[in-house]
Amino acid sequence: MAMAVAETYRRVQQWAERRLPALTRYRRLESLPIELHRRRIYIVPSGFGAAFGVLLLIMLAGALNYANNAALLLTCLLAAACVSSMLVAFRTLDGLRLSAIQAGHAIAGEPLALQLHVEAGVRLRQAIRVELDGQTHAFAIPVHETLAVEVPLPTEHRGWQPLPRIQLWTSWPLGLFRAWSWLYPEMSVLVWPRPEAAGPPPRSPTDDPIHQRLHHGDDLAALRDYRAGDPQRRIAWKASARHEGLLVKDFEQPRPRLEWRLDWRDLRHLDSESRIARLARWLGEAEARGVPSSLWLPGEEIAHGAGPAHYARCMNALAKLP
């Protein structure tokens, strides 16, 4: 039932937006930075404000009926304060500036962290709320400061995803009026593909056992000073006896001479989305193990590398695939 109502509402909203652009108060796409000003801030009484207005009317009727001027004065004072709060609500949004949006990384289906850089300008901004896709976050910015408001953006598919409309609203100071402005920044975020849950490991030229054993280090390489946390059985007791401090046997470590060559062309038996998912998983595993990897994609080739920047580059390339 509620779903049906929500759906109907959404349809009516879409229709109204298409046919009555002036009435619906939604913005068209615009480029950053966006500064809020009087032509794009709207105010209506909130539900509480409407109820409070009814209360004020009751108080007014009572004061007039009993010809009680003191009560009338109090009612007028309260009403005037409430009306003035509308202007304060407007001023809270007026001059606010969205200077930049920084998008984090996320794989499809998981929320992407958006950082909205909001500049306060010459006024103190309190109790401002940013509403994005039904979720609200409140923040306050001191005078002349910029705040990075972090908002999660739900994602569905890999690739470029345009930002939805963002609503900045406030009911400051008394909660009686709701002032809002729609922001529709012309910006898209790149959503990474979702890695497959499980699958075969990548076929690697460095996979043969001889190569691996060569790097299995059981030979004593050197003695070094004891460091807290070294296992006891590693301590070279005989050598230590001739020395001031404890000495520890250092074995040759297996060198991570592994490197994964991930190639689009090796996965001919899969369809393209499955290939992307598998490559994404392999990239993730390589990143987790610290294995250098290279990636070949149609139209883009990424040389060996490791680390977060490399991983991000590869994932971006995967995300951008048609």
Place this chain on the structure above:
Amino acid sequence: MSRLRRKREEAPLEARPFDLLCLTAAVVLVLHAMQLPPWLDAPLAVVLALRWWQRRRKPGRAPVYLKLPLVVLLAATVIFHYGNIFGREPGSALAVGLLVLKLLETETPRDAKVAVAFACFTLMAALLSDQGMVATFVVSLGLLPAVASMRALQPARLPTSLRRELLPAFGLLLAALPLSLLAFVLVPRLDSPLWGAPPSGQARTGLSEGMSPGDFVDLLTDNHPALRASFDSEPPAPAQRYFRAYVMWHYDGRRWSTLPTGRQPVPVEYRDSIGYRISLEPTNQRILPALDVPLSAPGNAILGTDRAITSTKPVQDPLTYELRSALSYRLQPELDESSRRRALQLPAEFNPRTLELAGQWRRTFAGRDDLIVKAALALFHEGGFSYTLAPAPLGRDAVDDFLFSTHEGFCEHYASAFTVLMRAAGVPARVVTGYQGGYWNKLGQYLLVRQSDAHAWSEVWLDGRGWIRVDPTAAVRPERVSLGAAAAAAAGQSEWQGIAWLREMRNRWDVVNRWWNEGVIGFDALRQRGLLTPFGVRNTDTTTLSVLLAASSVAFAVIGLIWALWRRRDEDPLRAALRTLERRLAKAGVARRSSEGPQHYLQRAARALPGQREQLDQLMRSYLDLRYAHQTPPPEPLRRFRRAVRDFRPRHVVK
């Protein structure tokens, strides 16, 4: 999504808004404390304190088995005390109680909003019982914690101290003051109430229609103002300041009372009269006190047979009326037979010794009524009578007891005994109650008459002179007439002297109360109609008022919008200068793109305006130098740059 929203709203209330809410409730409780019975005050205060302490330790609603009995108990208490749950006083008591109990279940911002709105309503209810200036001011200050609570309910505020929370609320109320005053003046008042207005709770017991000796004791120690009078010319001398209210004819041996009055006032011959204006405090009675003998009645009032003025409806709010009175006069020169009979009426078989004394006088003075009056006054003056506010009680033959055994009392005793003596001696007489004396406030140029100035005296009818006033109390204690009741009692009660300076201060302070009563409380439908008289509009009707209200609201809205739209200029003069330059260039067709830095932009402008390339290059270099070569731009080059920008006039692009 709707579930999400609900969940978010049910986030628990923070500590700060709850503290402010408790403060609001405490203020409401204190403001109502005087009206509520003390055994309701104390438990409510305890409940409030306990709830505050409980929520500080561990948030959580009070359980239903605690709330429900408390609500029932509250309702039962109110019904038990007032006998009713509707009406002004029980309603207020119930509202205050419910507000405190509401806090027991206040755990979410939504609850808090309801509580704050309700608190505003109960604050107004506090004014129903007292419209005084101080009360109104204090109740208005009571709005501070309420407004601050509403503010504190907003999420994501910068943290501040509790004291700082109240400050912005004060600023908001202060900014709202002009608009509220305007609305107050212009909101059309009702000529008649929409629904039945119950008797006002703010009237004080004043004079009453009946009088028996001893009635005035409470009144004579009540220092509340009864009325204020301002005179067109010089005020009358203290001995002339008699405000008549009730004229009492009937005596039943214990009690004097008024008779039904006709609408035809008795004739009066007078030489000169005095015009004055009286502001009467609410009395809940119809009588309008007037100085001595009024010549006519104000609107909505009747001048009775005895020239006592009766209003058409009880006075429930401060009332101002204008009158003219005669101070030297002959009232009712001819006494008709029925009036004479009524003026000589005495109950049978009361006060035998008094009758005997009066009979003796009648024989001695044989028809010389004025000598009988003198004899009675001489008796009071020389017979060992004393003035006290705490006289011994009197028995069945009250006048006998007073005249022959106790010898002590105050105005009521003297007036009653004197009138009985006169009637017994065959002189037509009656008792008059009202106010006598008052404090002349020099600053406000008005006479302040307090309830303690209530007085009773007699009027006797003498052939050829009509009704003349005789004040037997003056024979005993002349200070009562010249200085007032308090001074008269001072000799007997030393406590009065200690607070004399306090009384003096109160008398001076009263000028503010008078202004408030006349200017604010007394601003009714009638006064509102005369609002525009200085501008030539005789009758300002509701339509005019509405139009005025709308027009001035628009004016205020414009002022408010100007304030709201006003933005502080950029403080950085360098950036401001560059903005000016950008504006001028944009007019010439070279607008700065949002991706362009100043260097690129000005270079592009120089290319677009080849005629001014030199100038623009120079401007660009100085800007870059000012902006990037220094931490803060040095003043002298900055001034030069600004001047250069000011003098720069782009010539339009020549294609």
